[in-house]
Amino acid sequence: MxxxxxxxxxxxxxxxxxxxxxxxVAASERREPPGLPPLxxxxxxxxxxxGLGRLSLDSILxxxxxxxxxxxxxxxxxDRDKGRRVLSQYGAPGHAVYGYDEWDRLASNDDVQVVYIVxxxxxxxxxxxxxxxxxxxxxxxxxxxxxxxxxxxxxRACADANxxxxxxxxxxxxxxxxxxxxxVRSGEFGKLKIIEAHNGQxxxxxxxxxxxxRLAGGGSLPDIGLYCLNFARFITGEEPIEVxxxxxxxxxxxxxTEVEENVAWQMRFPSGVxxxxxxxxxxxxxxxxxxxxxxxxxxxxxxxxxxxxxLYVAQRSATREDVEVxxxxxxxxQNQFGAEMDHMAECVxxxxxxxxxxxEGLQDQSIMEAxxxxxxxxxxVVLERVEGHDAFRDARLGAK
Numbered sequence: 001m002x003x004x005x006x007x008x009x010x011x012x013x014x015x016x017x018x019x020x021x022x023x024x025v026a027a028s029e030r031r032e033p034p035g036l037p038p039l040x041x042x043x044x045x046x047x048x049x050x051g052l053g054r055l056s057l058d059s060i061l062x063x064x065x066x067x068x069x070x071x072x073x074x075x076x077x078x079d080r081d082k083g084r085r086v087l088s089q090y091g092a093p094g095h096a097v098y099g100y101d102e103w104d105r106l107a108s109n110d111d112v113q114v115v116y117i118v119x120x121x122x123x124x125x126x127x128x129x130x131x132x133x134x135x136x137x138x139x140x141x142x143x144x145x146x147x148x149x150x151x152x153x154x155x156r157a158c159a160d161a162n163x164x165x166x167x168x169x170x171x172x173x174x175x176x177x178x179x180x181x182x183x184v185r186s187g188e189f190g191k192l193k194i195i196e197a198h199n200g201q202x203x204x205x206x207x208x209x210x211x212x213x214r215l216a217g218g219g220s221l222p223d224i225g226l227y228c229l230n231f232a233r234f235i236t237g238e239e240p241i242e243v244x245x246x247x248x249x250x251x252x253x254x255x256x257t258e259v260e261e262n263v264a265w266q267m268r269f270p271s272g273v274x275x276x277x278x279x280x281x282x283x284x285x286x287x288x289x290x291x292x293x294x295x296x297x298x299x300x301x302x303x304x305x306x307x308x309x310x311l312y313v314a315q316r317s318a319t320r321e322d323v324e325v326x327x328x329x330x331x332x333x334q335n336q337f338g339a340e341m342d343h344m345a346e347c348v349x350x351x352x353x354x355x356x357x358x359x360e361g362l363q364d365q366s367i368m369e370a371x372x373x374x375x376x377x378x379x380x381v382v383l384e385r386v387e388g389h390d391a392f393r394d395a396r397l398g399a400k
Contacts, residue, residue: 038068045345046073048098048112048136050127051119052082055141059306060118063337065090069345073111076100107134113348114139116168116341121222122215125150132161139344141168143226143368144361146217151365155358166344166354167361171227172234172393173339175331176300176309180291181235183298189315190294192236192273197228197289199304200280203255211255219259221247221368225279227304229371230364231289232267232275237389240267240275240367242382245374250282265371270385306336355394363392 074096077083083097115131117140145151158165171177209215245265249256264278289303296315317323374381
């Protein structure tokens, strides 16, 4: 199929040969590559957003409004008035509001090609299967499901229906994370030895779905610890061969009667890289990652955030052995939600397989189950060895 992004980058001089536009900044100035032009609205891929919680309202819908290849076409919610307000705010048809039991009615809306599942984790499996049943492509928030068995059901349902399934790993589409993947794989600083990553926040004292195991599938691990897990797998391109883990919660805290508060775990990779990770539900908000190479220490801080990521490299001075220098590597700011949605839209337009398919989510789910098993047994768990790099994702994603 044709490239949805194709456009002229020159202007006509009235002759057969176009004239290139002159640069607008000096050669000494840092410049961003030109952005791709948006498709006309009628050619963009229509998305139905399932679930109008905080993530959808604060992050996904504003990003969708600024996307170049997709647009809001419908919403599915338990509050029809809320749904109509949202559609009107973003210029979408006011009638395109669906209840959670109206999948068959959504099936007849040809304006919707992709369903984006943004509901509690425990609802993902059934909703993905419903979307596949009515022939809609699926973008599903992470974690993909509550269990690896559910993840397999979701993959099978989409494959049987011949629709795409993509998991919303927004950070794999983020420039700083891609730069880190390139640094690890290029060997610029020698071999990577150790990865450290932490993701913590203070959970609200009020009861919410994240405290309900049936809806959440677990506590801090599948919610925010998953970022650390997927980060390590993405930047190395490797799959861990062993995990050791510990979980604990504050006794008597009603928030953590069903789900864990804290998780700490280690992972060992085939190349010899060792990772140390942690997630916390009642610790001062902090998101950071640090990579120890032979010739440098690289840190991402904050890491895993929706915006404002910064990448720093500390290494010995090239001119003085007794001096350590730190530099910031700037990769530019990009809306992570917009990038992942436009990628999904591009896949629909071109027929290309998503870079983060259901198999990527299944692998994370399987490793998280091993982490819980290690914590319960209080000894390491050996994982099935996976050969090669980027076994469950598009290898081009980490190499760009």
